[in-house]
Amino acid sequence: xxxxxxxxxxxxxxxxxxxxxxxxxxxxxxxxxxxxxxxxxxxxxxxxxxxxxxxxxxxxxxxxxxxxxxxxxxxxxxxxxxxxxxxxxxxxxxxxxxxxxxxxxxxxxxxxxxxxxxxxxxxxxxxxxxxxxxxxxxxxxxxxxxxxxxxxxxxxxxxxxxxxxxxxxxxxxxxxxxxxxxxxxxxxxxxxxxxxxxxxxxxxxxxxxx
Numbered sequence: 001x002x003x004x005x006x007x008x009x010x011x012x013x014x015x016x017x018x019x020x021x022x023x024x025x026x027x028x029x030x031x032x033x034x035x036x037x038x039x040x041x042x043x044x045x046x047x048x049x050x051x052x053x054x055x056x057x058x059x060x061x062x063x064x065x066x067x068x069x070x071x072x073x074x075x076x077x078x079x080x081x082x083x084x085x086x087x088x089x090x091x092x093x094x095x096x097x098x099x100x101x102x103x104x105x106x107x108x109x110x111x112x113x114x115x116x117x118x119x120x121x122x123x124x125x126x127x128x129x130x131x132x133x134x135x136x137x138x139x140x141x142x143x144x145x146x147x148x149x150x151x152x153x154x155x156x157x158x159x160x161x162x163x164x165x166x167x168x169x170x171x172x173x174x175x176x177x178x179x180x181x182x183x184x185x186x187x188x189x190x191x192x193x194x195x196x197x198x199x200x201x202x203x204x205x206x207x208x209x210x
Contacts, residue, residue, distance in 0.1 A: 018156070019127035020056040022047055023114055023134025023141055024064045025097050028090040029163070035084065037135045037163035038170065044096060046161035046190040047133050051100055053194055056131060059104040060120055064140065065091055067110035074110075112140045115147035129154045131193070137164030137173040145177055145185070155185045158193060 025044065029037045037043075050056065066085040070078050084090050093101055107117045114120050124130045130153045132145055141162055148155050157177050164170030177185050188196075 016126060016128040017058055018056045018129045018131050019058040019060065019123050020050060020131045020133065021114060021120065021124070021144070022059065022061045022097070023132070023144060024062055024136070025094050025134055026063060026090070027092050027094055028084055028087075029135045030094060033090065034081075035136070037137075038166050040135065040163040043133065043135070043161050043163040044094060046158065048096060049190055050131075050133070050158075050161065050194070055194060058123060058127060059100075060123060061093065061097065061101050061104060061106040062114045062117065062120065062134070062140075063091070063093065063106055063108045065108045065110060070110075112143035113147045114140070114144040115151060121151060124148060124153050125151060127153070129156045131156045131158060133158050133161035135163045137162050137170045142173050142176065149180055149184045155180075156193065157185055157187045158190050159187055160189045 025047065027033065028035045029040055031040065051059065066078050066081065067074065078085060093106070105119070107114075107119050109116050115124070130148050132141060132148075132155060134141060141164075145155055145157065155177075157174070159174055162170065162173075164173060174187060178187055181187070
């Protein structure tokens, strides 16, 4: 047994593999930029550690790009964020991920949830677990997790591979996601996830309790 917190989450090994979803790791979220996320450097390092470990054979990157023809409140959203939307560099993937997006697919979206991308939905439903990383914890990440839960996916949320607008709101997002444990979600660090493989048929995890 590998014990991580107060509740038990059972991971069953089967023929499918985990899917690592890297959400919107773009330049606009780096330090000093308009949408800068607290702890983005730490989240980036954790994701790179995962990628270099090759623990997850399936990896998908997403990239947020504003739609040219928004509906409803998205029209106001585009006006407020026009400078960001029109800057190609801000919308590019962070430099450390550029080599990786040559190996793994990148799918674009113009809404918060990555489940607006059909290819993500298809891959996530086939995966043993959907492993969540990226930004922004409070919107794109949370929206994706909730969509994944509704789609019936088992979600692993890597707490140190996600960055948010502030440390407080990032932690609040963790709390929300932990309420779906143990059936739908498990929260763990990158280190715990990398150590989770075992030849036994089942693994038990304790999920963050709050």
